[in-house]
Amino acid sequence: MSKTINIGIVGLGTVGCGVINNLSRNKKNLKKKYGFDYKILGISASNKTKKRPINIEGFNWYDNPLDLTKNKEIDLIIELVGGEKGIAFDLAIETIKNKKGFITANKALISTNGKILSEISSKNSVFFGYEAAVAGGIPIIKTLKSGLFLDKINDIFGILNGTSNFILSRMNSANKSFDEALTEAQELGYAEADPSFDINGMDAAYKLSIISALSFGEFPSLENTSVTGIEKIETIDHKFAKELGYKIKLVGKSTLINGKISKEISPMLVDEDSSLGKVEGVSNVVCINTDYNGTLILEGEGAGEGPTSASVLSDIIDFSQGTKSHLFSKSFEDLTDSVSKIEISNRCYYLRTFLVDQKGSMAKFTSILEKNGISIDQVIQRGGEHLKGEKNSTPVIMLTHPVDTDSINSAFLELINTDLISLNPIFLPVLKDD
Amino acid sequence: MSKTINIGIVGLGTVGCGVINNLSRNKKNLKKKYGFDYKILGISASNKTKKRPINIEGFNWYDNPLDLTKNKEIDLIIELVGGEKGIAFDLAIETIKNKKGFITANKALISTNGKILSEISSKNSVFFGYEAAVAGGIPIIKTLKSGLFLDKINDIFGILNGTSNFILSRMNSANKSFDEALTEAQELGYAEADPSFDINGMDAAYKLSIISALSFGEFPSLENTSVTGIEKIETIDHKFAKELGYKIKLVGKSTLINGKISKEISPMLVDEDSSLGKVEGVSNVVCINTDYNGTLILEGEGAGEGPTSASVLSDIIDFSQGTKSHLFSKSFEDLTDSVSKIEISNRCYYLRTFLVDQKGSMAKFTSILEKNGISIDQVIQRGGEHLKGEKNSTPVIMLTHPVDTDSINSAFLELINTDLISLNPIFLPVLKDD
Numbered sequence: 001m002s003k004t005i006n007i008g009i010v011g012l013g014t015v016g017c018g019v020i021n022n023l024s025r026n027k028k029n030l031k032k033k034y035g036f037d038y039k040i041l042g043i044s045a046s047n048k049t050k051k052r053p054i055n056i057e058g059f060n061w062y063d064n065p066l067d068l069t070k071n072k073e074i075d076l077i078i079e080l081v082g083g084e085k086g087i088a089f090d091l092a093i094e095t096i097k098n099k100k101g102f103i104t105a106n107k108a109l110i111s112t113n114g115k116i117l118s119e120i121s122s123k124n125s126v127f128f129g130y131e132a133a134v135a136g137g138i139p140i141i142k143t144l145k146s147g148l149f150l151d152k153i154n155d156i157f158g159i160l161n162g163t164s165n166f167i168l169s170r171m172n173s174a175n176k177s178f179d180e181a182l183t184e185a186q187e188l189g190y191a192e193a194d195p196s197f198d199i200n201g202m203d204a205a206y207k208l209s210i211i212s213a214l215s216f217g218e219f220p221s222l223e224n225t226s227v228t229g230i231e232k233i234e235t236i237d238h239k240f241a242k243e244l245g246y247k248i249k250l251v252g253k254s255t256l257i258n259g260k261i262s263k264e265i266s267p268m269l270v271d272e273d274s275s276l277g278k279v280e281g282v283s284n285v286v287c288i289n290t291d292y293n294g295t296l297i298l299e300g301e302g303a304g305e306g307p308t309s310a311s312v313l314s315d316i317i318d319f320s321q322g323t324k325s326h327l328f329s330k331s332f333e334d335l336t337d338s339v340s341k342i343e344i345s346n347r348c349y350y351l352r353t354f355l356v357d358q359k360g361s362m363a364k365f366t367s368i369l370e371k372n373g374i375s376i377d378q379v380i381q382r383g384g385e386h387l388k389g390e391k392n393s394t395p396v397i398m399l400t401h402p403v404d405t406d407s408i409n410s411a412f413l414e415l416i417n418t419d420l421i422s423l424n425p426i427f428l429p430v431l432k433d434d
Numbered sequence: 435m436s437k438t439i440n441i442g443i444v445g446l447g448t449v450g451c452g453v454i455n456n457l458s459r460n461k462k463n464l465k466k467k468y469g470f471d472y473k474i475l476g477i478s479a480s481n482k483t484k485k486r487p488i489n490i491e492g493f494n495w496y497d498n499p500l501d502l503t504k505n506k507e508i509d510l511i512i513e514l515v516g517g518e519k520g521i522a523f524d525l526a527i528e529t530i531k532n533k534k535g536f537i538t539a540n541k542a543l544i545s546t547n548g549k550i551l552s553e554i555s556s557k558n559s560v561f562f563g564y565e566a567a568v569a570g571g572i573p574i575i576k577t578l579k580s581g582l583f584l585d586k587i588n589d590i591f592g593i594l595n596g597t598s599n600f601i602l603s604r605m606n607s608a609n610k611s612f613d614e615a616l617t618e619a620q621e622l623g624y625a626e627a628d629p630s631f632d633i634n635g636m637d638a639a640y641k642l643s644i645i646s647a648l649s650f651g652e653f654p655s656l657e658n659t660s661v662t663g664i665e666k667i668e669t670i671d672h673k674f675a676k677e678l679g680y681k682i683k684l685v686g687k688s689t690l691i692n693g694k695i696s697k698e699i700s701p702m703l704v705d706e707d708s709s710l711g712k713v714e715g716v717s718n719v720v721c722i723n724t725d726y727n728g729t730l731i732l733e734g735e736g737a738g739e740g741p742t743s744a745s746v747l748s749d750i751i752d753f754s755q756g757t758k759s760h761l762f763s764k765s766f767e768d769l770t771d772s773v774s775k776i777e778i779s780n781r782c783y784y785l786r787t788f789l790v791d792q793k794g795s796m797a798k799f800t801s802i803l804e805k806n807g808i809s810i811d812q813v814i815q816r817g818g819e820h821l822k823g824e825k826n827s828t829p830v831i832m833l834t835h836p837v838d839t840d841s842i843n844s845a846f847l848e849l850i851n852t853d854l855i856s857l858n859p860i861f862l863p864v865l866k867d868d
Binding site: 022029030033115147149150151273275278292293294296297298299301304306311320323324325329330331334405 | 457459460463464466467468492542571572573576577580581582583584585707709710717725726727728729730731732733734735738740741744747748750751752755756757759760763767768769
């Protein structure tokens, strides 16, 4: 009656140690609620002697993590190293080939290698869990696999990166500059020493590619994805957005349009009262929009030891129950490659520019917009507001009427080649109806 | 390779017909994504000739639904009749005894008979799915069973009844009276001809008892549950709540306090910017609050053909995959009876009364509050506001400082025995920190 799952764990950073702690804390619970016991038969990491929050002396140490895949007694290997290639990839392949279960929190691995992983995990009929790879403690992977969404999903979108959401939240609520908010995030442990992937949108893009694959039956891919980070957002943008009833959030959105999929990561203006507008700090939120099942919204902690290790444990439980599912929503044979890029047409944009203080500049500026088919819904111009180093120009904020991306791009190119503006303008899409 | 699930469906109202439509619409999807086919081998309902949105001529009709449980070819029976006893109960018992899978959307059945259903479904090792019984298209049952919450849940709460939320939303946003909003709900098909269970809190209480069982390992029970409906809320209450920065919502909340569980359904004041405050119309929301996994919030459609049938289909998929789980979070032997009632102590209350227009009434009124240990944080008194038929009294609204339930109850009893007030006062808890 009693079943024991033998586990190997690779990667012993915050999450790896968190998983070991969480397993140990819940040993009785796992037995009572799910009827299985576990043993950790081996652990491995790049550095054996590093100071860690747990004592690893009682565990079998493997210098080479790939040796864990050769241990016939091990049923399940948990990869918490990270990275799209290297040891994480090799470990995944060897684990699957050796017909063991595999669990990972590694979004880059799955996003980059979705096709091969789907193929070989299907061929070898093994369990492959990655609940922890997207949106921390939010069960978005299980929900998308659950069959609640057999009918067409129209779009899936959300706030998928906690670090950038923390930075944007602090710029907005505490009037901090981007650099001050980033420093604060780093001091609180919410941002890495190198936060590039969080702030340039890449982390969110990896995650979007995965939930898009589950929603629309394609292999995950960053191809045909438009990715814009939050680096160019100024504190002043939050102030004006607020005045217009919006907040600025880094949104990932995948939309089905006439059988094609538009994938986009961009700072967007979201209604301050919307599901995305009220998500502050390091939290994440995902909205799934359908015809038959309405809109489902899942909100929770996006990262951290607790939520991430809880997601890993929920995968271990699925493994223990023999849960079978395709790696993405369909079998390898039924998935498609990412189709050609399609842009969302006709949406409103927030435009912020610094117009040089010279006679006639506003007339010239608006005529460029008009020539490119952009018509203006609202304008705010404040003489008193200047950026440091931009004393001879005045911020002008506009909300456009619905317009297509090509018009925005051509207006942008024309504007940066004039002497009308002192800093490149920014155009942020306004998210409609979430 | 190809598996066929043979299904019997009992109950052919909106949801029953919706399930048949949904299955038929997604026949290919079920095969491609989950590898199984299905056949409906029999249907049954109380009235064969009733006008229905689907043509039932092609199906085998059973006059006695219990005969479906004797058909050896049927693997799975779906009960969409409703009711805590009668045919729904008999069907559940006979299905389980005949070792077939059972799926239901019937919250009353599960809440009332949780103990016996847990015992016999465990003894017979059968699949028992009830995702559709709580919060429509929100996957709250699967999420609570998923193992994301192995560690202690502190409390679980939310808006669990769409009809009452619609009524409260319309009273608030369109300034309608309770009766007008109820009529509107009925006209839109959101409320039954007899809406008692929706507005008196019983429907929400059934649902709360189920998610509380899953969260805290007790048999579901309405015992020791404090249930207050929305019937006594006046349009004026929404107006004053708004002035104080709150909305009035029918909240179900189950809280673990020193090993005991407080279960309560009551209209409460919730912060207008909170997760509950934002949920309007027939939507539902559930918040799960933990130490290790933060707070997870699930929001979506609470009822209706689409969401409810989608939840039933997600259970059919679990059945097809051989998913095994306890009926509630633990095995029958490990579940406990509902423990003795414990009240939430020390919280703030909204108090609305109609004070008769006579000299000294305010002084007498406040001295009764003071005598009962209730101290006042905010007061609004508006001479111009009257209820129909309450011309000789003035509404007085107060927000109290934190106080225990006993003090509220004793003040209430004392007040209604004076001639100070013209209508029983209402005390609504203020929900903290959601």
